[in-house]
Amino acid sequence: MATPLVVSEVFKSFTMHLRDGIKLPVVNDVNFSVASGECVVLGGPSGIGKSSILKMLYGNYAVDAGQILVDHKDRIVDIAHADPRTILDVRRHTLGYVSQFLRTVPRVAALDVVAEPLVARGTDSTEAKDKAAELLAKLNLPRELWGLPPATFSGGEQQRINIARGFITSHRILLLDEPTASLDAVNRRVVVEMIAEKKREGVALLGIFHDEEVREAVADRILDVMQFSPRKAKAA
Amino acid sequence: MTDLATYNFAYLDEQTKRMIRRAILKAIAIPGYQVPFASREMPMPYGWGTGGVQVTAAIIGPEDVLKVIDQGADDTTNAVSIRAFFQKVANVAVTTHTKDATIIQTRHRIPEQKLGAGQVLVYQVPIPEPLRFLEPRETETRKMHALEEYGLMHVKLYEDIARHGRISTTYAYPVKVAGRYVMDPSPTPKFDNPKMHMSEALQLFGAGREKRIYAVPPYTEVVSLDFEDHPFEIQKFEQPCALCGAQGVYLDEVVLDDKGGRMFVCSDTDHCEDRREHGHAGEMLAPNKEAAE
Amino acid sequence: MTDTPLLKVSGVSKFYGSRIGCKDVSFELWPGEVLAIVGESGSGKTTLLNCLSTRLMPTTGSIEYRMRDGNFRDLYHMSEAERRFLMRTDWGFVHQNPADGLRMTVSAGANVGERLMAIGDRHYGNIRETASDWLTRVEISTDRIDDQPRAFSGGMRQRLQIARNLVTGPRLVFMDEPTGGLDVSVQARLLDLVRGLVNDLGLSAIVVTHDLAVARLLSHRMMVMKDGHVIEHGLTDRVLDDPREPYTQLLVSSILQV
Numbered sequence: 001m002a003t004p005l006v007v008s009e010v011f012k013s014f015t016m017h018l019r020d021g022i023k024l025p026v027v028n029d030v031n032f033s034v035a036s037g038e039c040v041v042l043g044g045p046s047g048i049g050k051s052s053i054l055k056m057l058y059g060n061y062a063v064d065a066g067q068i069l070v071d072h073k074d075r076i077v078d079i080a081h082a083d084p085r086t087i088l089d090v091r092r093h094t095l096g097y098v099s100q101f102l103r104t105v106p107r108v109a110a111l112d113v114v115a116e117p118l119v120a121r122g123t124d125s126t127e128a129k130d131k132a133a134e135l136l137a138k139l140n141l142p143r144e145l146w147g148l149p150p151a152t153f154s155g156g157e158q159q160r161i162n163i164a165r166g167f168i169t170s171h172r173i174l175l176l177d178e179p180t181a182s183l184d185a186v187n188r189r190v191v192v193e194m195i196a197e198k199k200r201e202g203v204a205l206l207g208i209f210h211d212e213e214v215r216e217a218v219a220d221r222i223l224d225v226m227q228f229s230p231r232k233a234k235a236a
Numbered sequence: 237m238t239d240l241a242t243y244n245f246a247y248l249d250e251q252t253k254r255m256i257r258r259a260i261l262k263a264i265a266i267p268g269y270q271v272p273f274a275s276r277e278m279p280m281p282y283g284w285g286t287g288g289v290q291v292t293a294a295i296i297g298p299e300d301v302l303k304v305i306d307q308g309a310d311d312t313t314n315a316v317s318i319r320a321f322f323q324k325v326a327n328v329a330v331t332t333h334t335k336d337a338t339i340i341q342t343r344h345r346i347p348e349q350k351l352g353a354g355q356v357l358v359y360q361v362p363i364p365e366p367l368r369f370l371e372p373r374e375t376e377t378r379k380m381h382a383l384e385e386y387g388l389m390h391v392k393l394y395e396d397i398a399r400h401g402r403i404s405t406t407y408a409y410p411v412k413v414a415g416r417y418v419m420d421p422s423p424t425p426k427f428d429n430p431k432m433h434m435s436e437a438l439q440l441f442g443a444g445r446e447k448r449i450y451a452v453p454p455y456t457e458v459v460s461l462d463f464e465d466h467p468f469e470i471q472k473f474e475q476p477c478a479l480c481g482a483q484g485v486y487l488d489e490v491v492l493d494d495k496g497g498r499m500f501v502c503s504d505t506d507h508c509e510d511r512r513e514h515g516h517a518g519e520m521l522a523p524n525k526e527a528a529e
Numbered sequence: 530m531t532d533t534p535l536l537k538v539s540g541v542s543k544f545y546g547s548r549i550g551c552k553d554v555s556f557e558l559w560p561g562e563v564l565a566i567v568g569e570s571g572s573g574k575t576t577l578l579n580c581l582s583t584r585l586m587p588t589t590g591s592i593e594y595r596m597r598d599g600n601f602r603d604l605y606h607m608s609e610a611e612r613r614f615l616m617r618t619d620w621g622f623v624h625q626n627p628a629d630g631l632r633m634t635v636s637a638g639a640n641v642g643e644r645l646m647a648i649g650d651r652h653y654g655n656i657r658e659t660a661s662d663w664l665t666r667v668e669i670s671t672d673r674i675d676d677q678p679r680a681f682s683g684g685m686r687q688r689l690q691i692a693r694n695l696v697t698g699p700r701l702v703f704m705d706e707p708t709g710g711l712d713v714s715v716q717a718r719l720l721d722l723v724r725g726l727v728n729d730l731g732l733s734a735i736v737v738t739h740d741l742a743v744a745r746l747l748s749h750r751m752m753v754m755k756d757g758h759v760i761e762h763g764l765t766d767r768v769l770d771d772p773r774e775p776y777t778q779l780l781v782s783s784i785l786q787v
Contacts, residue, residue, distance in 0.1 A: 015773070061770060084750045084767075085750075088749055107718070379609075383609065383613060387648070394639045394657075398639065399675065465652055
């Protein structure tokens with residue numbers, strides 16, 4: 001089985017220059033990999049660095065040391081050292097991300113927000129909108145909202161748009177940061193089914209799920225982030 | 237003429253004439269290009285033709301025959317004054333007949349009678365820079381001429397059409413000279429623009445206040461700017477000259493009373509008189525009115 | 530993903546006497562990429578922008594641009610005529626104050642049409658049609674086509690300036706604080722419009738701003754300047770989410786949260 005994501009000996013800390021340069025270690029010596037068709041869930045108490053790991057993988061956080069290797073267009077790209085242009089290309093074609101919060105853009109309709117990642121990859125806009133509509137219907141977003149900009153939507157509605165936007169492409173790797181946090185039971189089950197479908201398609205998934213029921217349903221393996229914590233000695 | 241002893245021939249001293257002639261030669265060598273020159277104070281205010289007078293003074297010789305027109309007329313104040321000036325300071329022969337003149341100084345018109353080789357037309361120019369209307373910076377307009385960036389000229393014509401449905405610029409209508417420089421033909425009506433094209437006469441332009449001289453040598457291409465779908469057109473007059481019956485000439489409107497009475501007559505007085513002498517008559521030419529009908 | 534950058538900047542410095550304007554700046558800009566240059570007033574970002582856009586000759590360094598024929602040319606080894614031609618065809622420059630980039634006394638239509646006329650378009654009907662199409666794209670009602678920008682609001686003027694720049698289909702657009710003097714709501718509309726146009730047209734852009742929210746919304750990549758030096762450079766998300774340099778952290782922590 002292919003392994004499109006490998007994380008090796010990654011260290012991360014924050015240096016707070018505004019507070020006399022104190023150094024806050026986040027994670028040390030992170031090592032793991034995610035295989036195709038596998039869903040790995042990051043576990044451990046909050047504040048242990050789960051979100052930070054996802055952000056490093058997506059390129060939002062810099063890395064002090066180590067490698068984040070992604071199988072991108074038949075070559076291996078090290079996200080930890082890639083230039084911005086390569087990272088953007090990896091995001092466009094290989095690495096998807098469903099964040100906790102939707103960063104809304106004024107005046108863009110929900111349907112277009114969802115279709116955008118497909119359009120960015122060169123898909124015809126009608127085709128992209130059809131696919132977006134299909135996903136929004138599946139996630140039970142009321143049809144009358146599709147044409148409106150999501151800025152004024154409720155948390156759950158925004159969350160579903162975010163999920164649809166993340167799931168619309170066929171990225172080989174998908175990062176999920178609590179995608180079900182503000183969803184009701186019905187929609188949670190829809191998301192669980194969508195994740196299962198991605199797995200069947202051979203997508204490598206890495207996520208954070210606080211909801212135990214969802215976690216049980218989707219996780220092939222739980223990776224305890226505590227083992228990478230610089231504070232683990234104290235905590236143990 | 238005893239007066240002549242107190243002046244150098246044609247008023248200007250020889251060094252000044254030499255400087256102006258050099259500017260004129262340069263202007264002829266680069267058709268349409270505005271050559272700076274050290275414009276002198278003249279015994280008349282700016283705006284009365286100081287540029288034209290300096291050019292005329294620099295080229296006139298004792299054998300020349302001078303004609304001066306203002307708005308096409310030989311008998312207006314400005315034309316009479318300038319003509320008298322050169323009679324006094326150069327003692328040259330003067331005429332009102334276009335065909336007899338070797339030098340014609342003009343403020344607005346090009347005579348209706350076709351000019352021939354050997355004649356020189358001297359224009360008095362108030363604003364030599366055609367681009368100034370939209371670009372007030374002199375440094376920038378000079379650069380635009382140098383780099384042949386003339387898109388702005390069409391912006392002005394575009395504005396005309398957008399506002400009036402047609403190119404409404406009727407005088408100082410911009411032309412391109414010899415395929416290179418865009419030039420302001422001074423405040424002549426655009427009716428006269430076609431006469432500049434391939435003219436057999438030398439055309440010299442003097443701007444006294446702005447200290448510029450430019451020229452169109454004989455047999456030079458002069459093209460009025462336009463759009464493909466709004467081609468250059470000259471004014472057309474509905475009726476002929478009321479005095480001489482001429483058609484296809486430029487007419488002035490003359491108000492006759494305060495009840496709306498008016499007449500249209502030739503702006504070129506010499507042309508009009510010449511036609512009348514040859515028996516042509518318009519409908520308002522009083523003595524000949526019955527005879528004509 | 531094309532394999533050739535559009536702009537190659539290497540070792541660009543500008544000194545004003547012994548004072549540094551900007552020092553030793555190098556980067557490459559790729560087709561379709563939006564680069565934000567951020568920093569406070571006096572940090573050298575406008576000096577750099579002027580050097581890049583041929584408005585100010587750098588003291589040292591080279592700036593090469595890939596022309597439409599695919600060949601790289603050093604901007605400061607071109608003739609002035611070529612540079613100016615480039616500026617009004619393949620490039621755009623959006624000034625902070627629209628009055629600096631517009632002709633305030635000619636109509637909106639002529640403002641947009643000027644570049645077309647400058648490259649030899651001589652058909653009034655076509656020029657007007659193109660101008661009207663561009664006014665629509667920047668959300669200015671076409672019944673304002675014969676009005677002068679003097680009669681426009683600040684936001685409309687800025688949108689008109691953008692249309693005027695984009696009408697010749699440039700490949701590179703420079704923007705100097707494009708949302709500078711605008712109300713917040715007007716800013717949002719303009720940013721969204723610029724974002725959409727940049728995406729649709731595949732433009733490359735270099736945007737100078739002191740507003741990090743503008744940089745976040747518009748740019749892919751970001752350079753942070755201080756005292757004439759580029760102190761931090763990277764993916765916009767990364768610079769804003771994980772600023773490394775003390776000054777960048779100060780900038781990011783100074784953003785007002787609503």
